[in-house]
Amino acid sequence: MNTLFPEVKGRFGFGCMRLPMAGEEVDLDHFAAMTDRFLAGGFNYFDTAHGYISEKSETAIRACLTSRHPRESYILTDKLSGNYFETQADIRPLFERQLAACGVEYFDFYLLHAMSASRYGQYTDCRAFQIVQELKAEGKIRHVGMSFHDTADVLDRILTDHPELEVVQLQFNYLDFDDPRVQSRACYEVCVKHNKPVIVMEPVKGGKLADLPPAARAELEPLGGLSPAGAALRFCASFPNVCMILSGMGSMDMMEDNLSAMSIPGPLGEEEMAAVFRARDVLAAQKAIPCTGCRYCVDGCPASIPIPELFACVNDRAQGRAVSYQAAVEGRGRASQCVKCGKCEEICPQHLEIRSLLARTAQIFE
Numbered sequence: 001m002n003t004l005f006p007e008v009k010g011r012f013g014f015g016c017m018r019l020p021m022a023g024e025e026v027d028l029d030h031f032a033a034m035t036d037r038f039l040a041g042g043f044n045y046f047d048t049a050h051g052y053i054s055e056k057s058e059t060a061i062r063a064c065l066t067s068r069h070p071r072e073s074y075i076l077t078d079k080l081s082g083n084y085f086e087t088q089a090d091i092r093p094l095f096e097r098q099l100a101a102c103g104v105e106y107f108d109f110y111l112l113h114a115m116s117a118s119r120y121g122q123y124t125d126c127r128a129f130q131i132v133q134e135l136k137a138e139g140k141i142r143h144v145g146m147s148f149h150d151t152a153d154v155l156d157r158i159l160t161d162h163p164e165l166e167v168v169q170l171q172f173n174y175l176d177f178d179d180p181r182v183q184s185r186a187c188y189e190v191c192v193k194h195n196k197p198v199i200v201m202e203p204v205k206g207g208k209l210a211d212l213p214p215a216a217r218a219e220l221e222p223l224g225g226l227s228p229a230g231a232a233l234r235f236c237a238s239f240p241n242v243c244m245i246l247s248g249m250g251s252m253d254m255m256e257d258n259l260s261a262m263s264i265p266g267p268l269g270e271e272e273m274a275a276v277f278r279a280r281d282v283l284a285a286q287k288a289i290p291c292t293g294c295r296y297c298v299d300g301c302p303a304s305i306p307i308p309e310l311f312a313c314v315n316d317r318a319q320g321r322a323v324s325y326q327a328a329v330e331g332r333g334r335a336s337q338c339v340k341c342g343k344c345e346e347i348c349p350q351h352l353e354i355r356s357l358l359a360r361t362a363q364i365f366e
């Protein structure tokens with residue numbers, strides 16, 4: 001049982017921004033089997049958003065979870081995403097489409113998505129904070145919160161303005177813990193100050209902390225047989241105000257690895273924590289492009305540039321790994337074809353300067 005939300009089982013959630021894929025489509029058989037395994041493993045929390053996997057996540061959840069399991073057997077979180085509404089009048093129809101896409105009559109948690117200083121005005125002007133409370137009063141939402149991507153100061157201001165928010169979803173992992181841009185630690189402390197439980201997203205930083213270079217991996221030796229992904233999850237589980245840790249799992253093997261790490265009770269010890277921070281220091285020294293591969297930027301790009309794949313090429317090359325830039329751009333736009341419209345930067349939750357990073361990418365590979 002989750003001590004903060006008794007209907008939630010455990011502190012491990014199935015993040016449905018990344019799912020097993022068969023080409024461009026979700027591999028529904030694989031996802032259904034993972035869903036069953038997850039529920040059988042004693043957990044029940046699923047997280048999605050309308051835009052995840054080019055709008056295929058919600059319908060995959062309907063096919064593999066909500067149409068196959070009784071409503072009381074799972075907890076489903078969805079989000080109100082700022083790129084899907086322009087006016088107050090757009091919000092309720094969007095919400096109803098989300099319920100239909102997921103095949104449910106209510107959401108257990110509904111989060112104002114990717115809140116930041118720049119999004120705050122839109123959510124306020126469109127009365128989003130009030131509308132989600134109205135939906136809660138109508139029984140269509142059980143709990144209201146927000147997911148957040150900005151500095152601790154901004155978080156403090158929004159939580160002060162909106163004490164009715166019950167929970168905050170934060171990007172939280174050991175690499176971003178003291179990162180001046182992400183501010184995982186400082187944001188966590190703001191949540192503690194406001195008495196808001198934290199849902200962790202990106203605990204493995206888009207898979208980066210699962211696939212460590214040898215020098216960083218060597219630092220994790222004191223954690224025994226734990227995999228790098230398992231170490232990243234257990235780092236997050238060591239913070240008492242964390243009520244949920246979401247992991248995006250692309251295969252049954254990843255799920256088994258995650259389940260086994262999350263079945264270990266208690267926080268990391270002092271020596272284990274020190275080892276994790278040494279691994280962090282090794283990674284931080286590499287100065288990789290901090291793209292998490294969320295793909296929010298991809299659908300709106302008029303030049304069809306596979307932005308996260310190209311940044312992965314840059315990062316892999318810096319680590320001395322084999323890279324095929326040609327394969328990454330096959331049938332898609334090249335970095336040099338960026339028309340600098342800036343749409344990707346408006347939506348990137350990591351606030352990356354994508355245009356200048358693509359110019360650097362083109363310089364390296366083209």
Ligand code: SF4
Pocket residue numbers: 300301302303304305307337338339340341342343344345354355358
């Ligand atoms: S700035 Fe470049 S990469 Fe970004 S959306 Fe526009 S064309 Fe695509």
Ligand code: SF4
Pocket residue numbers: 290291292293294295296297298307308347348349350351352354
């Ligand atoms: S560039 Fe930004 S929006 Fe695009 S995949 Fe990376 S983190 Fe996500």
